[in-house]
Amino acid sequence: MAEKGGPNMAQYVGQNVKRKEDHRLLTGNGRFVGDINLQNMVEAAILRSTYAHAKINSIDVSAAKACKGVIDVVTAADLEGKVKPFTEFVEFTLPPILEEHIKPLIKKNPEPMLAKDKVTFVGQAIAIVVAEDRYAAEDALSLIKVSYEPLPVVTDPYETIKENATIIHEELGNNTQALFHVKIGDMDTLLSKAEHVLKARIKTPRVSGNPLETRGVVAEYEVRNEQLQVWSSTQVPYMVRSYLSKLVGLVENNIRVVAPDVGGGFGPKCAVYPEEIVIPYLAMKYKRPVKWIEDRLEHMQSTRHSRDQVHDVEVAFDNTGTILGIKDHFLLDNGAHNSFALCCAYNSAAHLRGMYKIPNYDLTGQIVLTNKTPNVPYRGAGRPEAVFVMDRIIYMIADRLNLDPVDVSIKNLVLPEDMPYDTELFYRDGAKMVLENGDYSVSLKKTLDIIGYEEFRKLQKEGRESGKYYGVGISSYIEGTGIGPHEGAVVRVDSTGQILAYVGSSPHGQSHETTLAQICADEFAVSPDQVTVRAGDTSLLPYGVGTFASRGAVTAGSAVHVASKLLKEKFFAIAAVMLEVAVDDLEMYGGKVYPKTMPSNFLTLQEIALAAKPGPHCKVPEGMEPGASATHYFVPPTVTFSSGFHAAVVEVDKETGFVDVQRYIVVHDCGRVLNPMVVDGQIQGGVAQGIGGALYEEIIYDENGQLITGTYMDYLLPTSMEVPVVEMGHQEFLSTRNPMGIKGVGEGGAISPPAAIANAICDALKPLKLEINSLPVSPGKLRRLIEEAEAK
Amino acid sequence: MTQTTIVKMKVNGHEIEKEIESRWLLSDFLRDNLGLTGTHVGCEHGVCGACTILINGDSVRSCLMLAVQADGCEVETVEALAKEDGTFHPIQQAFANNHALQCGFCTPGFLMSVKNFMEIHPTLPSDDEIREAISGNLCRCTGYSNIIKAVKEAYQLNG
Numbered sequence: 001m002a003e004k005g006g007p008n009m010a011q012y013v014g015q016n017v018k019r020k021e022d023h024r025l026l027t028g029n030g031r032f033v034g035d036i037n038l039q040n041m042v043e044a045a046i047l048r049s050t051y052a053h054a055k056i057n058s059i060d061v062s063a064a065k066a067c068k069g070v071i072d073v074v075t076a077a078d079l080e081g082k083v084k085p086f087t088e089f090v091e092f093t094l095p096p097i098l099e100e101h102i103k104p105l106i107k108k109n110p111e112p113m114l115a116k117d118k119v120t121f122v123g124q125a126i127a128i129v130v131a132e133d134r135y136a137a138e139d140a141l142s143l144i145k146v147s148y149e150p151l152p153v154v155t156d157p158y159e160t161i162k163e164n165a166t167i168i169h170e171e172l173g174n175n176t177q178a179l180f181h182v183k184i185g186d187m188d189t190l191l192s193k194a195e196h197v198l199k200a201r202i203k204t205p206r207v208s209g210n211p212l213e214t215r216g217v218v219a220e221y222e223v224r225n226e227q228l229q230v231w232s233s234t235q236v237p238y239m240v241r242s243y244l245s246k247l248v249g250l251v252e253n254n255i256r257v258v259a260p261d262v263g264g265g266f267g268p269k270c271a272v273y274p275e276e277i278v279i280p281y282l283a284m285k286y287k288r289p290v291k292w293i294e295d296r297l298e299h300m301q302s303t304r305h306s307r308d309q310v311h312d313v314e315v316a317f318d319n320t321g322t323i324l325g326i327k328d329h330f331l332l333d334n335g336a337h338n339s340f341a342l343c344c345a346y347n348s349a350a351h352l353r354g355m356y357k358i359p360n361y362d363l364t365g366q367i368v369l370t371n372k373t374p375n376v377p378y379r380g381a382g383r384p385e386a387v388f389v390m391d392r393i394i395y396m397i398a399d400r401l402n403l404d405p406v407d408v409s410i411k412n413l414v415l416p417e418d419m420p421y422d423t424e425l426f427y428r429d430g431a432k433m434v435l436e437n438g439d440y441s442v443s444l445k446k447t448l449d450i451i452g453y454e455e456f457r458k459l460q461k462e463g464r465e466s467g468k469y470y471g472v473g474i475s476s477y478i479e480g481t482g483i484g485p486h487e488g489a490v491v492r493v494d495s496t497g498q499i500l501a502y503v504g505s506s507p508h509g510q511s512h513e514t515t516l517a518q519i520c521a522d523e524f525a526v527s528p529d530q531v532t533v534r535a536g537d538t539s540l541l542p543y544g545v546g547t548f549a550s551r552g553a554v555t556a557g558s559a560v561h562v563a564s565k566l567l568k569e570k571f572f573a574i575a576a577v578m579l580e581v582a583v584d585d586l587e588m589y590g591g592k593v594y595p596k597t598m599p600s601n602f603l604t605l606q607e608i609a610l611a612a613k614p615g616p617h618c619k620v621p622e623g624m625e626p627g628a629s630a631t632h633y634f635v636p637p638t639v640t641f642s643s644g645f646h647a648a649v650v651e652v653d654k655e656t657g658f659v660d661v662q663r664y665i666v667v668h669d670c671g672r673v674l675n676p677m678v679v680d681g682q683i684q685g686g687v688a689q690g691i692g693g694a695l696y697e698e699i700i701y702d703e704n705g706q707l708i709t710g711t712y713m714d715y716l717l718p719t720s721m722e723v724p725v726v727e728m729g730h731q732e733f734l735s736t737r738n739p740m741g742i743k744g745v746g747e748g749g750a751i752s753p754p755a756a757i758a759n760a761i762c763d764a765l766k767p768l769k770l771e772i773n774s775l776p777v778s779p780g781k782l783r784r785l786i787e788e789a790e791a792k
Numbered sequence: 793m794t795q796t797t798i799v800k801m802k803v804n805g806h807e808i809e810k811e812i813e814s815r816w817l818l819s820d821f822l823r824d825n826l827g828l829t830g831t832h833v834g835c836e837h838g839v840c841g842a843c844t845i846l847i848n849g850d851s852v853r854s855c856l857m858l859a860v861q862a863d864g865c866e867v868e869t870v871e872a873l874a875k876e877d878g879t880f881h882p883i884q885q886a887f888a889n890n891h892a893l894q895c896g897f898c899t900p901g902f903l904m905s906v907k908n909f910m911e912i913h914p915t916l917p918s919d920d921e922i923r924e925a926i927s928g929n930l931c932r933c934t935g936y937s938n939i940i941k942a943v944k945e946a947y948q949l950n951g
Contacts, residue, residue, distance in 0.1 A: 018888060025896030026884040028830015028870040032897060035829035068794075133824075135794075135815065212834045212842055212932050213897040263832070263897025264932050296835040509895030509933045677891045681934060685894060688935030712839035712930070720923040720936040749935075 012518040012528055013740070016677040020513045020528070030261040033216040033233045034293045041218075041289040042071055044279060045137035047127040047144050048302060049119035052155070052371035052705020053168065054148040056117055056126070063143040064129060069136030071286060073144065074128045074278070076116035083281050084247045086110040089272070091239060092341040095430025102426075104180035104342060107172045111337040111374065113274040118151070120168055120336035121373050122707055123301025125274055130282055130290060153371045153705040157310060157333040160370045168336060168369050177338050178367035182349050184424050185360030187316075187327045194316035194324055196400060202392055203774040204385040204754065206308035206333070206699040207692075209378040210717060211508070213263020214294035215303055217275050219283035226250075230257045230280045235265040236272070236546035237506055241538045243272045248281050255280075259536035262508035266689070267378035268303050269508070270548040271339070300710045305699050306378030308333040309348060309385040315393050316360070321401055321408040325360025328352065328389070332365065335372035342367070344375070346428050347382030347480075353423070354390050355440045355478050355643060356412040371705040379689055379750040381549065383479055391475040391755035392773055395762055399769060405474065405759065406448065413440045427480055431638030435478060437733045438643050438669055446667045446729045447474065447645040456649065464767075469652040470662075471764025475755035476646070480639035481670075481744025482554025482737075488541050489559035491520060491567045492629035495613075497591065497606030499524060499531045501564070504544020505556035506536030510682070510746065512552060515674040516560045519740070523564035524605065526591040533560075543633065550642065550744025553674055558738040559634040566630035570620075571608050577619045578603055578611055640735035642743040644668030646687075646752035648760040654786060657779035659695055659761055661722070664753070667729035671743030679745050680728060686749020688723045693750070694757035695776050696722070765789075799863045803828070804872035814860050819843045821859035822869060830870040830900050834930070841929035844901035845869050851908035870900035873907070882949035883907055883942075892942035894933035902929045906943055916947045 024030050061073040088110050115126045127144055131137035152166040159165055160175040168175055191197055218231040228250060234240055237257040245252040262269070275292055283290040294303065311330040317323045332345045345365040353361060394412075398405035414421045416439045427433040456472055463470045490502040501520045503512065517531035524530075534540055535556075545555070568588060575593040576583040579601065587596050594602035611619035614626035649663035666683050673679050696716040700708040709715040726749075734741025758772040761782065768789040774781075797814045800807070803826060812821060817836075822828045822845070831854055834842035838856040845854045846868040873881040880888065883906050893899040909917075909925040917925070922943045923936075931939065 019891065021896065022888040022893060023878070023880075025893055025899055026870075026880065026887055026903070027874045027878070028828070028900055030830075030896055032829075032832065034833070035823070037824065037827070037829075134820075135813065210932060211895070211897075212840060212930060213832070213895070214834075261897075262895065263834075264895045266932070296837065296840075511894070681891050681894060681938060684935035684937050685933045686935075689932070711837055712835050713837075717930050717932065719927045719930060720940065721927045723935050723937070725937040725940075726935070 010522045011525065012521045013674055015675065017514055017518050017528055017675055019511050020517060021511060025261065032213055032261045032263055033218055033231050036218045036231055036291070038220055038289040041291055042130050042132060042286065043134040043137050044128050044130050044282065044290055044292040045134060045141050046125050046298065047141050048298065049115060049122055049124040049126055051119055051148050051150055052122050052153045053151040054119050055151060056115060056119060057147040057149055059127060060145040061127060064140040067136065067140040067143060069132040070140045071130045073140065074282065075126065076112065076114040079113055079278065083113055083277060085112055086339065088339045088341065092343050094341060097430045098426045098428065102180045102182055104178060106178045106341055109169065109172065109177050109338050111339065113278050121371050122705055123298065123373055125302065128278060130286065155370050155372055155701045155703060155705050157331040157368050157370060160368050168371060175369045176366055177334060177369050178342060178345065180342060180346065180365050182361065182363045182425065185325060187325045187360045187362035190316045190325045190360050191314055191327065195318045198315040198393065198396055198400065200396060200771070200773055201310060201312050202389045203310045204307045204388050205775055206305050207378065207697045208300060208305050208699055208715065209266035209268040211264025211266055211269065214296060214299040215269065215273065215275065216293040217279040218289065218291045219280035220289040221284040221287060223287060226254050228255045228280055228284060230255065231260055232257060232276050233262050233269060234259050234276065235270040235506065235508060235548050237536060237538050238504060238544040239546065240272050240276050244277055244280055247277050257538045259506040265508040267306060267381060267548060268376060270546065271304060271376045297710055300715060301707055302373060304376035305335065305373050306375050307385055308375055311389045313389060313393065317397050319401065321397055321403050321411045323356060323358050323412050326353065326358055327362045329364040330366065332367045333370050333372070334367050335374040336369060337374040338367055340376060344377050344382035348386040350425055350427060350433055350480070351383045351478065352386035352390055354387060355414050355476050356390070357414050358412065372701055377548070379686065380747045383477060383751045384690065384693065384754055387475055387477050387751055388755045391759060395759045396771060409444065409474065410441060415441065427638055429483055429638055435641045436736050440476065440643060443643065443645050443667050443669065443731055447647050447665055450665045450667070450727055450729055451647050451649065469654055469764040470649065471652065471760040472647060472649050473756045473759025473763055474645060474647045475752035475759065476644065477748065477751040478641050478643045479550060479748055479751060481550035481642050482636055483549045483551055483639050484636045485545065486543065486633045486635045487545050487555035487559050488543055488631065488633040489556065489563040490541055490629055490631045491560065491563040493605050493609040495606070495610055497604055497609065499526065499605070501531055501533045501560050502540040503533065503535045503556040503560060504541045505547045505552050507547055507552065510547060510552050511675065511678045512556065515553060515678055516556060518674055519557055519560045520564045523568050524591060525589045530591060550746040552746065554640060554738055554742045554744050555634055555636060557674065557742050558740060559632050561740050562634060563630050563632035566632060570624065570630055571605070573621050573624060574608050574612055574619050575603050577621055634738070637737050640671065640737040640743045642668065642670045642745060642748055644748050646756040648753065648756040650757065650760040650764055652761055652764040657782035657786065659777060659782065661691060661724055661757060663727065664724050665727045666749065667731065668748055669731035669733050669743065670745035670748065671733065671735040672741040673732065674742070682745050683728060683749040684726045686747060687726050687753055688718050690750045690753025691723055691757065692718045693775060694754040698776050797860050799860055801862050801865050801867055803867045804869060812859055816859045817855055818857040818859045818862050819854035822854060828869050828871055832897055832900055834898065840898070841905060842898045842901040844904045844929065846904055846908055849911065851905050870903055873903060883946045886942040886946035886949055890938045890942040890945060892934060892938040898929060898931045902926060902931065902939060905929050906946065910946065910950065916944065
């Protein structure tokens with residue numbers, strides 16, 4: 001059908017529309033999972049392992065059960081035959097073509113709901129107390145007696161792959177859980193004859209996503225119609241529903257999972273956790289609503305961590321700074337379990353060469369297990385680690401050849417004339433990994449302009465003469481965003497004329513209610529106020545995926561766009577019957593449909609919606625279903641590639657090792673910008689997390705596998721004192737892989753800061769020839785490096 | 793037997809009197825006993841600032857205080873900021889205008905800290921002073937820059 005409409009211009013997409021979410025959140029009327037209080041509700045508290053690796057000889061819950069206010073104490077034995085153990089997450093199974101290409105070894109390694117015979121990390125759940133309130137539940141926790149028999153602990157990724165290492169899961173044979181190989185060209189021959197070969201070990205430590213709201217679950221079972229209602233602070237309510245159904249044995253349609261207001265996710269809430277299965281089961285068992293809210297100590301111990309990769313790279317390059325090839329063997333220390341197949345590890349492999357043309361590439365990725373909390377994706381998901389490797393390589397090459405790192409970067413960039421650029425790899429979704437468009441050299445130039453690069457070099461020189469150490473560091477990234485397999489939208493007009501858009505992707509700060517309303521509003525040429533977006537509820541649509549991997553705008557945005565178009569077409573068809581004119585003679589503006597020649601003879605959306613009701617007065621043309629709604633599931637052909645350059649300007653206090661990030665610059669391309677204010681907010685927030693990873697954040701275990709950084713006094717999140725205002729520049733190369741040209745933006749801000757800041761510090765202290773190849777660059781670490789360099 | 797105590801306090805202008813377990817945290821009392829769930833609990837060890845409320849006008853972390861310690865006090869939570877018809881307080885308006893919140897979980901704590909700051913610092917502060925003033929509140933989403941902008945605008949809206 002031909003495109004209909006009056007002024008068919010985008011009125012709201014691209015505008016700084018104020019957020020529809022804000023009123024409730026600012027007035028204390030948000031509803032987070034912890035805010036839910038149901039009649040007759042009981043509360044749960046969880047006993048967690050204090051040992052990193054131990055046999056459990058016995059668990060005595062008798063005293064705890066006798067405690068006042070306690071309803072029950074549940075251990076693994078109580079779940080047997082009732083709740084099945086986890087399987088690996090099938091959502092992350094490799095597509096056959098990728099499997100064929102990289103021939104991975106992946107051992108199944110799902111985790112138990114509750115530890116039974118042994119524990120494998122500190123913080124692993126062992127028993128659950130259900131009591132009248134949380135205070136009573138915690139009283140009882142302290143009365144549970146677990147008899148542990150300690151086993152040797154392994155926390156180091158290199159120790160764990162030694163032949164004589166303690167095997168954490170006997171059935172796996174050793175502590176390597178997964179292994180894969182990516183090969184392009186002939187790296188070994190190249191290394192034997194290259195002009196220059198650089199070797200380095202580059203490490204991104206373990207960190208924690210740390211949303212300000214911890215995890216939490218509330219569940220209620222309605223016996224009358226066998227309905228299980230679950231509220232969870234999750235990024236993936238449909239995945240929670242799916243595993244609940246499989247593991248507790250319920251009809252899927254009898255489960256409704258709601259992600260209410262969710263206080264940040266960033267990746268750690270993009271998994272199904274034991275508590276999300278067991279708490280609902282207990283609500284069914286006791287026929288009382290059950291609430292469990294994680295406290296921060298539990299969060300630090302048991303909510304999944306991320307990163308923790310060590311790369312051993314060999315890089316071949318020539319005298320001009322052209323990179324000929326990279327060989328890399330990296331270990332990803334995944335803690336005690338991995339249910340995500342190759343997710344982060346393969347992301348690292350696919351993104352490591354970034355926006356550079358590097359013809360020879362030979363990479364081995366090895367996922368190893370240790371007695372630490374399991375790892376999951378966290379904002380960037382394997383890309384910050386890869387970018388840290390790649391951009392340290394650029395700077396190290398520049399050092400070796402005495403070139404400006406910018407020149408090394410330019411030398412190797414994929415150019416606009418190379419687009420679409422085939423990386424000769426397959427992406428994680430099984431499609432060929434082809435960068436579709438972009439102009440990276442212009443992006444770099446914009447970055448340099450914002451920095452005032454030449455001017456800065458002068459200031460830097462003057463600074464050094466007076467004992468002040470300023471540095472600038474640059475990093476770049478590409479990111480496959482908007483991964484499938486799909487996301488859906490139902491767009492409807494109700495009998496009051498309000499437009500409703502329901503989506504399967506559930507937000508946790510990304511502003512879906514506003515940006516998706518903007519998309520829908522533009523189709524109907526109405527104000528976003530006339531569009532109500534609902535998300536985060538499995539009762540809205542039969543299928544949904546979730547918000548992660550910078551996919552919300554791309555997938556749900558596209559689904560809303562297409563579903564809105566479909567509904568608009570249907571409304572034209574109904575209006576044509578009502579007004580007895582041809583569809584092609586109609587146009588729509590301001591929520592009204594009218595003949596182009598007679599705008600006064602209009603129908604409102606409400607009138608058309610009422611005429612769409614089934615029954616004798618229905619005006620829906622023959623061949624169309626009655627009803628004022630349309631559904632579309634957007635299935636992306638593959639990911640779409642966002643990209644950007646980051647630059648950090650730092651001052652280093654050589655005496656204390658303290659690094660002050662004075663300026664931070666981001667120039668990025670996320671395709672069509674739906675709401676600049678929201679996009680800038682995502683970038684600024686991502687950069688803050690990246691600064692945390694660069695300078696402050698590290699999850700540390702001691703040799704016994706005890707978590708050293710279990711509080712906010714030890715695990716340092718950036719505050720307002722540490723995060724500068726990010727200076728931004730934009731490019732808008734529309735994606736060719738979805739109808740609106742959107743590329744994802746959620747993660748980009750967090751990907752490059754570690755590399756940019758580490759490079760800036762190296763640049764500031766250039767005369768010392770520091771190689772900062774591990775993070776975070778704490779004052780202590782930097783002082784050690786300075787002392788070592790000065791002793792040389 | 794868990795000990796109970798009767799507490800009396802004025803919460804958001806309303807006199808309340810309740811018999812509670814003496815060990816209850818003020819944050820839990822406000823949320824679970826009074827249903828004022830706008831005050832959020834982020835870390836329960838006094839670092840993140842999400843649970844910040846005002847007690848006799850001073851900003852206080854309600855997770856570090858027992859409810860019984862607030863006996864006889866005037867307590868103000870985020871629920872008291874907007875007018876009854878929902879009209880924003882200038883600080884709330886400035887936050888909405890400047891996209892100073894994303895997930896919104898930490899926001900009530902920021903609002904209360906800023907309210908207190910504006911009272912003790914009535915003239916427009918510098919950016920550095922604002923940064924310092926909100927440095928006891930953690931936000932994991934926004935990267936703070938829009939919050940700083942919002943605080944400045946709140947001063948203007950306050951006239």
